[in-house]
Amino acid sequence: MEEAVPVNRRKVERRKALRDRLPWFTKLAYSLGTAVDMWGLWLYPAVAFAVFNMYLGVQPWLVGLALTLIRIWDALIDPIVGWLSDNLRTKWGRRRPFILIGGILSGLCLPVLFLVSPSWASMKFLGVSVVFWYMMLSTMLYYPIVSCFTVPYYSLGAEMSPDYEERTSIMSYRSMTQKVSELGNFYALRFTNLAWFLIPGTAQKNTLLGMRIYTCILGVVMALFAVIIFFRVKERYYHTVVVKVKEKVSILSSLGETLRCKPFRQLMVMGGAFTLGTSMVGSLGYYATVFYVAEGNRIMGDNWQFWMGVAFMIGGLIGVPLHAQLAHKIGKREAAVVACVIGICGYGGSWFLYTPAIKWLQMISSALMGMAAASLWMLHSAIGADIMDYDELNTGRRREGSFTACGSYILKLGNSLGYYVSGLILTWAGFTWNLKVQAPQTIFWIRSSLASLPVVGLIVAIIFVMRVPLTRERSEDIRDSLEERRGTV
Numbered sequence: 473m474e475e476a477v478p479v480n481r482r483k484v485e486r487r488k489a490l491r492d493r494l495p496w497f498t499k500l501a502y503s504l505g506t507a508v509d510m511w512g513l514w515l516y517p518a519v520a521f522a523v524f525n526m527y528l529g530v531q532p533w534l535v536g537l538a539l540t541l542i543r544i545w546d547a548l549i550d551p552i553v554g555w556l557s558d559n560l561r562t563k564w565g566r567r568r569p570f571i572l573i574g575g576i577l578s579g580l581c582l583p584v585l586f587l588v589s590p591s592w593a594s595m596k597f598l599g600v601s602v603v604f605w606y607m608m609l610s611t612m613l614y615y616p617i618v619s620c621f622t623v624p625y626y627s628l629g630a631e632m633s634p635d636y637e638e639r640t641s642i643m644s645y646r647s648m649t650q651k652v653s654e655l656g657n658f659y660a661l662r663f664t665n666l667a668w669f670l671i672p673g674t675a676q677k678n679t680l681l682g683m684r685i686y687t688c689i690l691g692v693v694m695a696l697f698a699v700i701i702f703f704r705v706k707e708r709y710y711h712t713v714v715v716k717v718k719e720k721v722s723i724l725s726s727l728g729e730t731l732r733c734k735p736f737r738q739l740m741v742m743g744g745a746f747t748l749g750t751s752m753v754g755s756l757g758y759y760a761t762v763f764y765v766a767e768g769n770r771i772m773g774d775n776w777q778f779w780m781g782v783a784f785m786i787g788g789l790i791g792v793p794l795h796a797q798l799a800h801k802i803g804k805r806e807a808a809v810v811a812c813v814i815g816i817c818g819y820g821g822s823w824f825l826y827t828p829a830i831k832w833l834q835m836i837s838s839a840l841m842g843m844a845a846a847s848l849w850m851l852h853s854a855i856g857a858d859i860m861d862y863d864e865l866n867t868g869r870r871r872e873g874s875f876t877a878c879g880s881y882i883l884k885l886g887n888s889l890g891y892y893v894s895g896l897i898l899t900w901a902g903f904t905w906n907l908k909v910q911a912p913q914t915i916f917w918i919r920s921s922l923a924s925l926p927v928v929g930l931i932v933a934i935i936f937v938m939r940v941p942l943t944r945e946r947s948e949d950i951r952d953s954l955e956e957r958r959g960t961v
Contacts, residue, residue, distance in 0.1 A: 494633060499642055501704035502632065503649035504697040505571070505625045510653040511690045512578045512618040513546075516585055516611065517887075518657040519683065521894075522758065523586070526770065527679040528593040530601050532903060536895020538607040546615040547884040553616075553623040554877025558870075565707035567624040574620030575698020579691035581617060585610050586683040621698065623880060627872035630857040632708055634954075636947050637800060640854045644796040647850035651788035651842065658781020660686055661774040677771070729867055730874045735859050735940050740879060742936040743852050744886045746812070749929015750819070750845070751890025756897065756922045757838075760826050764915050767828055768908035776831060780838040787839035788846030795847035799854070803944055808851045808937045812930045815844030819926040823919060848933075855940060858947045865950050897921050 517539050524530045524538075553570070560566040587610075592602040632642055664682030671678055730736065761780065762773030791811070799807040818840025825837040860875055901917035903910060942950075 493635070493638055494642065496645075498705060499632075499645040500649070501700055502629065502642070503646040505575070505621070505701050506646055506650035507653040507656070507690075507697050508575050508578055508618070508694045509622050509625065510650060511656055511687075511694055512582065513615070513622065514654075515582075515657045515660060515687070515690070519660050520607075521898075522661055522774075523679055523683060524603060524607065528588075528590060528603055530593065530603050532898040533895040534600060534604045535607075536892045536898075538604055538611075539895075540889060540892035541608060542611045542615065543884045543887050545612050546619060547880065547882075549616045549619045550623050550877040550880040550884070551874070552877075553619045554627065554874050554880075557624045557627060558872070558874055564702075567628040567707055568702050568705070570620050570624035571628070572698055572702040574617060574622075574624070575701070576695040578614075578618045578621055579694030579696075579698070581614055582691040582694065583684050583687040585614060586680055586687060588680065590680065623876050625701070626853070626880070627876040628705065628707065629853065630860050630872045630876070631870065632705070634708075634861070634951060636858065636944055636951070639857045640796050640799050640804065640850070643850045643853040643857075644792050646853070647792045647846045648789055650849075651785040651792075651846055654788075655781050655785045656690060658778050658784065662778040665771055665774055730863075730871065730878045733859065733863050733866075735862060735942055736856075736875065736878070738936050738939045739852065739855055739859060740882045742808075742933045742940075743879065744882045745929045745932035745936065746815075746848060747883045747886035747929075748890050749926040749932075750815075750841075751887045751894070756894055756918050757822070759898065759903070760822070760915075760918050760922055761834065763910045764919060765826055765828050765831050765834055768910070776834070779832075780835060783835035783838040784842030784845075787842030787844075790839075791843030791847040792850050795851060799851060804851050804855050804858075805937050805940055805943075808848055808855070809934050811844050811847040811851065812934045812937075814840055815848070815930045816927050818844055819930070820923055823923040826919065826922075844930075855937075855942065858942045858950075859940075861947065861950050861954060862942060865953055 520539055521532065521535055525532050525535050557566055557570055560569065562569055588603055588606045592606065595602040597605055629642060629646060630639075633639055660683065661679075663686045664677055664679045666682070669678045669682040670676070757780075758773070758777055761776050762768065762770055766773035766776055791814070795807045795811055798810060818837050821840065822834070822837045825833040827833055856875065856879065860870070860872055863875070864870055897917065901914045903914050903918075
């Protein structure tokens with residue numbers, strides 16, 4: 473007992489050491505990359521059903537199938553990018569060159585995703601709409617470019633600080649900025665409602681033209697943010713640990729070692745369950761707003777979708793710092809459980825809060841969803857950084873790229889299956905894109921799916937996050953052992 477006090481005091485002093493902390497502007501500069509991730513990867517699925525189903529008339533199951541196949545392709549690319557990033561050695565580091573080039577190209581190429589002609593909607597190739605094939609081709613060319621940014625970017629976040637608490641702070645900055653970036657996805661359809669895009673003499677809008685202009689604006693911002701990250705953020709582990717490892721690890725060996733890490737597998741089940749459950753109904757929330765709350769008025773529904781996004785953002789901005797403080801007091805795993813419970817309230821409560829009688833009530837549900845999602849992913853990343861230390865202790869290598877890529881593969885696979893299920897649910901429920909008023913049973917299945925499927929995923933997430941064995945004390949012991957072996961960073 474006499475030795476416990478000085479050891480604990482030394483650990484506390486080390487956690488507070490200036491060398492472990494990063495300036496706020498460095499964390500803010502790093503967090504700007506969430507805009508490239510949100511707009512490059514998640515804007516497209518956020519508007520795909522509205523653009524390709526509701527505007528162009530492509531069957532919803534085809535839109536869902538396209539999003540599924542696209543995500544599977546994207547997930548297959550990520551491990552390759554992660555392996556390349558882990559093995560790259562340059563005077564600028566191993567992550568930053570990818571971030572610069574991938575970010576600029578992602579921004580410049582974003583509008584290409586919507587360069588489809590409305591006349592193609594009635595044309596068929598191999599029995600299905602030509603628009604479907606354009607969706608497949610354009611995104612299969614574009615998403616590898618985005619992966620060249622996202623995989624090194626998220627890998628960099630895990631190696632910015634070795635401190636247990638500071639990692640949570642970094643992920644808090646990133647998650648809060650992500651909520652602001654995500655607002656751009658929610659605003660997209662409202663942007664297409666501007667008078668510039670209304671077709672004269674009709675109550676219809678030129679959704680495609682609006683999306684093309686909107687993505688040009690976002691693309692410029694994406695490229696600018698990539699440049700800022702390249703010049704303002706450094707790779708902390710690179711010169712101390714990484715450059716000492718000369719031999720390159722094969723991609724199969726790297727992925728195999730990553731997947732053998734038991735805490736990592738537990739974390740991936742947790743994230744995958746949440747992703748699969750929520751992505752199943754990600755688009756259904758939009759349909760519930762337009763065809764139930766707004767009673768078929770699509771312009772009103774798009775406007776409410778924007779305000780839902782504002783509520784989602786505010787929920788995230790409130791939830792992230794609260795859960796960061798909660799993680800400091802009770803631990804990251806326990807704070808993640810609290811985030812899951814909030815998500816259960818948000819999604820389960822949608823059955824009551826999505827109502828045409830009081831339309832703004834749906835914003836409460838969206839705020840709870842946003843609070844849960846932002847907080848859970850912040851904690852997911854913070855726990856993931858601790859797992860990478862656990863892996864270094866056992867393998868002697870820093871393989872953030874492999875872990876990020878494998879994690880991305882699982883999460884994107886969950887997303888892709890969820891999008892496909894969304895399309896199947898809409899088709900099975902009898903949704904008809906050119907009807908303003910949908911059948912009662914169609915509305916029922918949309919609403920019931922929205923209120924139930926994510927809850928199941930969140931319950932599974934709670935079970936598996938509590939199985940991750942890395943407490944604060946265990947993580948500190950791992951850091952002690954690593955620094956005795958290879959020094960501080």
